[in-house]
Amino acid sequence: MFDSSGHDALSGDKWEVQLRKGCLELAILAALWGGKRYGLEILARLERDSDLIVSEGTVYPLLSRLKASGLVTSEWVESDAGHPRKYYALTAAGRHRAREMAAIWARFSASMSRLLTPLAREK
């Protein structure tokens, strides 16, 4: 027998992964809002302030893409740890993009919450 739900519908898990993927760029820009940080600091920030459980390998190529599109800059800074760290900072374009994405996010999540209120009440 065929599953009536069809194959196209994303299962809950897959949907969550897609959702996270979509948010990661904004999350990284937001993590840099307060000033320059290096990779591990950005990761720590994402782990502490969000449940975007991120595979660490994904963040570095994404940072390099953000740099290529001019949203962040990077510089190497010597550290006490014995190896230099690559610090990232938002550019003016990066700040603009972050603000723009945050506004879209706020609008989107507010309208989703309104729509979802009945579901929460029934529980």
Added chain:
Amino acid sequence: MADDVEQQVEAYLNKVRRKLRGLDAESTREIVEELRSHILEKAAMSEEMTSATVAAALRTLGDPDELASQYVTDELLARAETSRSPFRMLDSLFFWASVSVVGFVVLLGSLVGYFLGAVFVLVAALKPFHPATAGLWMSRDAMGDPVFSLHLGFGTAPNVGREVLGWWIVPIGLIVGCELVILTTRLAQRCARRYRQARPPRSI
């Protein structure tokens, strides 16, 4: 740092480095240095850096091939988007084709476009040397429909059909050929841009 731990880190970084082909030396060095810095710091977070803490740090970074391919795909798509010269474009496309089916299709399409463009230009360039044979030839097939073919003019003239454009092939060949090359480059740029925007980070 103990030798075996260092070897462990270097083995991982070498795997990444090997898969970063196509990127320039400076980008490769930066990527590898950043990853090394991450691994060492992460592994040193616990009391003491051991083989086990390094292994854990490497595990959370993920498969080295996968990691490298995320960098490479981004980089070469970005390069394909801005390549104006056909040679640079083909260089980027060959790498793209080696990592993705979409890239392979775009490469094939571009090769056809560039090849046709090159043939038109070549025919135009050879016309002065082979005035009687080079050019656009038309013949009729068994059904009587016209069949066109471009001849570079080496050897003897075809037995059937006639040359239709005469000396006009020189300006027409140059213009059509150059247009084809430009159009192919633009199309490939557009494909790369589309693909890059549509492609989310592969794993999370």
